[in-house]
Amino acid sequence: SKLTLSVIKADIGGCVGHTNVHPELSRIAREHIEKNKEMLIDYYITHVGDDIQLIVTHRGGIDNEEIHKLAWDMFYACADKAKEMKLYGAGQDLLEDAFSGNIKGMGPGIAEMEFEERRSEPVIIFMADKTEPGAWNLPLYKMFADPFNTIGLVIDPSMHKGFKFEVYDMIDHKYVIFETPEEMYDLLVFIGATGRYCIRKVYTKDNEIAAVSSTQRMNLMAGKYIGKDDPVMIVRCQNGLPAVGEVLEPFAKPHLVAGWMRGSHFGPMIPVSLKEAVPTRFDGPPRVSALAFQLAEGKLIGAQDLFADVAFNNARQKALDIADYMREMGPFEPHRLPLNELEYTTMPGVMEKLQDKWIVED
Ligand code: 13P
Ligand code: 13P
Ligand code: MG
Ligand code: MG
Ligand code: MG
Structure with a gap:
């Protein structure tokens, strides 16, 4: 079957100001994915400036609700920590309180493609x-x-x-x-x-x-x-x-x-x-x-x-x-x-x- 490559990113709080991601947030992101990776073939988490990127491969196709929810929940877990640490703009890119089926339009950015x-x-x-x-x-x-x-x-x-x-x-x-x-x-x-x-x-x-x-x-x-x-x-x-x-x-x-x-x-x-x-x-x-x-x-x-x-x-x-x-x-x-x-x-x-x-x- 076809492979899907999804990249989902969000700024959930900068350290310091809008410059960087605190290592504790990267750790929480990894921990969240490690605990919930049944659907994934592989994943990689990184950050550029104050934005965290989740890169995943899977067979669920684009606009897959479970994949989008996984990313949303990961960012939400990070945002909780960011608020506790009073990082700058904690939860900045999470525009909604609850996930509703597709992460598009909810704040995080997403690029995904399905191919052989x-x-x-x-x-x-x-x-x-x-x-x-x-x-x-x-x-x-x-x-x-x-x-x-x-x-x-x-x-x-x-x-x-x-x-x-x-x-x-x-x-x-x-x-x-x-x-x-x-x-x-x-x-x-x-x-x-x-x-x-x-x-x-x-x-x-x-x-x-x-x-x-x-x-x-x-x-x-x-x-x-x-x-x-x-x-x-x-x-x-x-x-x-x-x-x-x-x-x-x-x-x-x-x-x-x-x-x-x-x-x-x-x-x-x-x-x-x-x-x-x-x-x-x-x-x-x-x-x-x-x-x-x-x-x-x-x-x-x-x-x-x-x-x-x-x-x-x-x-x-x-x-x-x-x-x-x-x-x-x-x-x-x-x-x-x-x-x-x-x-x-x-x-x-x-x-x-x-x-x-x-x-x-x-
Ligand atoms: P970010 O979108 O990276 O948070 O930047 C916001 C900003 O206002 C920088 O000055
Ligand atoms: P190599 O000989 O290093 O594989 O390079 C091939 C090529 O086409 C580079 O553009
Ligand atoms: Mg931004
Ligand atoms: Mg920012
Ligand atoms: Mg940014």
Whole structure:
């Protein structure tokens, strides 16, 4: 039967502030899964910044209630401890009190895919902190549609046909499919607007799943600012799909993403090892880590920390230089997000307080 790979993440309290996960929470997460792993083939728990990621393999399919509940209960157990330790923003991403069938729309982010495990199945789990799902658009486009990034599109006959992109409208909750290379200009009309449209899935032209991202926008769900979504993404590699190095290559050129301090600033996405995934400067800059596995009958083999490679040092330096430059602008756009994006922060409260000072001209 088919294998399901699910990645479910949540911020259930930072230590200190929004920088990191306390080891005690990771311990409780592991303990919870160890006690309740009947349905799982394998699991791996890690964290990037203040977000905990649960990576599981199973045969239950996507949107599986038991798997979602397992993750929810794990985060809930962690949140209890976080509250006791008075960690920062304890229970931050758990928007509901009780689990109701599917973790989607309840706060935690989720990316999952079901597929037939190939003869060799390399997968990469990307995990970001201090940013939102639209951050994956540019790198996904480069991986699957840009021959200057992915030479396989040109020289590998099994990739030469191109790919299909499922683009999700996070405001009107609808989706559309574009095929590349034929419709790449149409695709770019939407995915360039990263605050609204995001690439939710990528398929081969034979409808084989290649990539899945977590796509909710929590602030839109909660109607108020509760941090950024800090999205995750799964990408399968090799054999008709981009090679591992082609999947990583977009991150060698740091792009600007929304997030950073108070979720209200554009900043460069810096690729880092898991050890360096502790954002502190102005609560950032936004960062991404990449953890990779070879799957073997669903077992998670390897756990390679891909951005630990020195070859990403120049990208890191460039991102740091961009961070310095962006920070010089302080509270001014385009470092600060535009007003419509600040709607779900604490900004509207300030605007309201100043309402009466305005003198209207006719
Ligand atoms: P190796 O010879 O190291 O296996 O590399 C193969 C390859 O195609 C790298 O992109
Ligand atoms: P998180 O979404 O990572 O909790 O970040 C929130 C924030 O406001 C950082 O300044
Ligand atoms: Mg936080
Ligand atoms: Mg976070
Ligand atoms: Mg967050």
